[in-house]
Amino acid sequence: MQGTTPMLRSLLLALLLCVTRGQAAGERPFNQDEQDFLRQCLRRADFSESTIDSLALAERSFLPRAIEINLHTTNSADPYQKFFEDSVITRLAGFLVDQDSLLRAAEQIWGVPPRITGAILMIETRLGAYTGKWNLVDLNLSLQLARLNRVIEQNADSALARELRAGGSAERNALRARISKRAVSRATRSLGELQAFWDVYGGSPDWHLQAGSWAGALGLCQFMPSSLKAYGRDGDGDGAVNLFHLPDAVASMGNYLKQNGWxxxxxxxxxxxxxxxxxxxxxxxxxxxxxxxxxxxxASAGAPATP
Structure with a gap:
């Protein structure tokens, strides 16, 4: 967009904003063509017909906003600086005091110090306060549509509009190439994650209600379904692995880190x-x-317990 006049730039931005606002509609059921495309994707990935039927594609929702978040790179100068605010450190210190017995017992098994476990939980979900709102089945199915030409074109337009709105300059072809590459990567990964999700939750009556982040991670420790399947551990002895329960999240994190060399x-x-x-x-x-x-x-200096 280099070399455009201010007036032309403004007109182009207005046009792109009109187009992308119309494209950024909320979630809706997959239409018949999309359901047929999804069936093809699932079959090629060796999903069984019974699993495809159980996924009930007609009842699932297309999440265009989730696709947009996945395909658009957002750079922050320092995304982690907020975790050094005094209130965050104090809250984590209180957590370390409150959960001292649990965290030290886990350290004996996995070798991971409480301060590391607590810091990861704080960064990932604010100690469980923010675990994600996206329906994980809908998300992984929607990401299959990310590689469709029409979806790539729509997201290239919205990326260009965002660049212009921020006062930057960008070439649409370069943006489209980047988005297309990302779409293929996300679509490929999401099929594996959907299979892992189904292996873990397929027999559960509430599989269709499981929610997580826009990236597809879930629980207090934000595991991808494939990591849950490989590293999930029952930390409270109830016979199940639930990453929304602190003992299980701590045990699963400890196992992950230990298996990776800690x-x-x-x-x-x-x-x-x-x-x-x-x-x-x-x-x-x-x-x-x-x-x-x-x-x-x-915490060692005597931080008060959390309320």
Missing amino acids: KAGVPPEKQRRVLRRYNHSDAYVDTVIRLGEFAAAR
Whole structure:
């Protein structure tokens, strides 16, 4: 969009905003063509006919907003700085005091210090306060449609409108190429996650109610379904793994980290490598370590228990 006049730029932005507002409609049932496309995708991924029937595609919803979030990259200068606010550190310190017995018992099994476990829970879901609102079956099915040309074109338009609104400049072809690549990646991954989800929840009467983040993660520790299937552990001995229950979330996190190389007394550089398996971001790893240290120090100094 380099070289456009201010007037032309304004007119183009207005046009794109009109178009993308119309495209950003709320969720709706999948239409018949979309259901047929989804059946083809599921069959190619070796879903059984009985599973496809059980998914009840006619009763599932298309989530265009979830697709938009997945396909548009949002960069933040420092997305983790908010976790160093005094109120956050104090709350985590209180959590470490309140849950000391649970966290130390888990440390004996998995080798993960309470400060690390607590920091991850705080960063992922604010200790369970924000676990996600997106229906996970609808989300993973919707992401199959992300690779359709019409959906890619719509999201290229909305990405361009966002760039212009922010005063930036961008080439639509470059935006479209980036979005198309992301759409294929998300669609491919979501099929595997849907299968893992079904393996875990398919026999549950409330499988269709399970909710999580826009990325498809669920529970206090924000596991993808494939991680839940591979690493989920029953921490309270009730015979089930429920990542929305603190003992199970703590046990599952501990198992994940241990299986990926965490050991008691592991050197700092190895700690970082293991934590990076949880989230592929150096800033995330730094935040887990520093936040945990700050909160543990405050807890040792006698932080009050949380209300």
